[in-house]
Amino acid sequence: MGSEGTDRARELEVFSAIARTGSFSAAGRALGLTPSAVSRTIDRIEARLGVRLLIRTTRALTLTAEGLSYLGAARRILADLDEAERVIADQGAPRGRLRVSAAFSHGRLCIVPLLGDFVRRYPHILIDISLTDAVVDVAAGQADVAIRFGPLADSALTARRLGETGRSIVASPSYLLRHGTPEVPEDLLHHNCLNFNFRRAEPLWPFRRDGRDYALAVTGTIEANNGETLGQLAAAGVGIARVGNFGVVDDLAAGRLVPLLEAFNPGDVEPIHAVFVGGANMPARVRVFVDFLAEALR
Known part of the structure; x- marks a missing residue:
C-alpha cells in the first residue's frame, strides 16, 4: 500500500478513535498521538471532503450528519482490512487450542477417528476434546465447537449442518x-x-x-x-x-x-450440527475444523 493509502487508513483509525473515546486527547492516548496531531488529521479530512464532520465545544464533541455517515464507512473499511489481514495471516498455519465438545457415543465412534487426519493436516492446532452428553454453553466460552443432535434452540450461535x-x-x-x-x-x-x-x-x-x-x-x-x-x-x-x-x-x-x-x-x-461463535472474528482454527468435519462426515 502506498503512503497515501496508509495515511487514509490512519485517518480512519483516528476518526473512529475520536468517536469511540469522545475527545481528541483520549483518542491520541489510545493511538500514541498528540492532541495536536489528532486535530491536524481531522482538519485534513474535513478540508479534503469539504464538509464538517465534528462540532467541537469546550464541553462536548458532536458528530454532524456527515460525520455519522463517515464513521459508518470508516468502521466498515477498518473491519474489512482487519478481516483481510486475519485471513491472509491464518491461511498458512491456523494455530492454537481448539476446545471441542461432542456427545459420548457419536464422539467416540465418529469424531475421534477423524482427529488423526485433522492434526496431520493442521499440526499447529491443539485439539482439546471432551465427550459428554451434557449440553455445554458455547456462548459462555465452555467450548469453541460443540456437536449437537436434534433441533437447535434459537441463539446467537452459528450452526453448520454435518448430517443426520x-x-x-x-x-x-x-x-x-x-x-x-x-x-x-x-x-x-x-x-x-x-x-x-x-x-x-x-x-x-x-x-x-x-x-x-x-x-x-x-x-x-x-x-x-x-x-x-x-x-x-x-x-x-x-x-x-x-x-x-x-x-x-x-x-x-x-x-x-x-x-x-x-x-x-x-x-x-x-440432524447433526456443529455450533460455534461465528462472525468476522471467528478464529481460523474453528473455521478449518468445522469445514473438515463437514467434508469428512458428508
Missing part, C-alpha cells in the same frame, strides 16, 4: 431366541425395552402404521445416558433398544444385532 442420523429398534439373536420376536409394536409391552435417562430423552417410542404416526410407552430394567451403552446391552442379550443408526452399524453388519419392526419405523431423523 436415523434410529432403529434392535435386539440380539440370543435375546429373540429366548423371548420371541415382536411382530407389531404392541408386542414390546411384554419385552425388556432399554431406554435413555437424560432429560431430553423421548419417553415414548414412535411408530407409523397405515400412514398414521403414534407413540408407545415402553419399560425396561436399565436406562443409560448414551446410545452406545444401550447398543452394547442389546448386543449382550439384555433387552431391546431404540438407538441412533451410527452407533450400531458394526453390530448389525456382524449379526450381533438385528433390526426389528422396520415396517413400523416412522423414519424420524435427528
Whole structure:
C-alpha cells in the first residue's frame, strides 16, 4: 500500500478513535498521538471532503450528519482490512487450542477417528476434546465447537449442518431366541425395552402404521445416558433398544444385532450440527475444523 493509502487508513483509525473515546486527547492516548496531531488529521479530512464532520465545544464533541455517515464507512473499511489481514495471516498455519465438545457415543465412534487426519493436516492446532452428553454453553466460552443432535434452540450461535442420523429398534439373536420376536409394536409391552435417562430423552417410542404416526410407552430394567451403552446391552442379550443408526452399524453388519419392526419405523431423523461463535472474528482454527468435519462426515 502506498503512503497515501496508509495515511487514509490512519485517518480512519483516528476518526473512529475520536468517536469511540469522545475527545481528541483520549483518542491520541489510545493511538500514541498528540492532541495536536489528532486535530491536524481531522482538519485534513474535513478540508479534503469539504464538509464538517465534528462540532467541537469546550464541553462536548458532536458528530454532524456527515460525520455519522463517515464513521459508518470508516468502521466498515477498518473491519474489512482487519478481516483481510486475519485471513491472509491464518491461511498458512491456523494455530492454537481448539476446545471441542461432542456427545459420548457419536464422539467416540465418529469424531475421534477423524482427529488423526485433522492434526496431520493442521499440526499447529491443539485439539482439546471432551465427550459428554451434557449440553455445554458455547456462548459462555465452555467450548469453541460443540456437536449437537436434534433441533437447535434459537441463539446467537452459528450452526453448520454435518448430517443426520436415523434410529432403529434392535435386539440380539440370543435375546429373540429366548423371548420371541415382536411382530407389531404392541408386542414390546411384554419385552425388556432399554431406554435413555437424560432429560431430553423421548419417553415414548414412535411408530407409523397405515400412514398414521403414534407413540408407545415402553419399560425396561436399565436406562443409560448414551446410545452406545444401550447398543452394547442389546448386543449382550439384555433387552431391546431404540438407538441412533451410527452407533450400531458394526453390530448389525456382524449379526450381533438385528433390526426389528422396520415396517413400523416412522423414519424420524435427528440432524447433526456443529455450533460455534461465528462472525468476522471467528478464529481460523474453528473455521478449518468445522469445514473438515463437514467434508469428512458428508
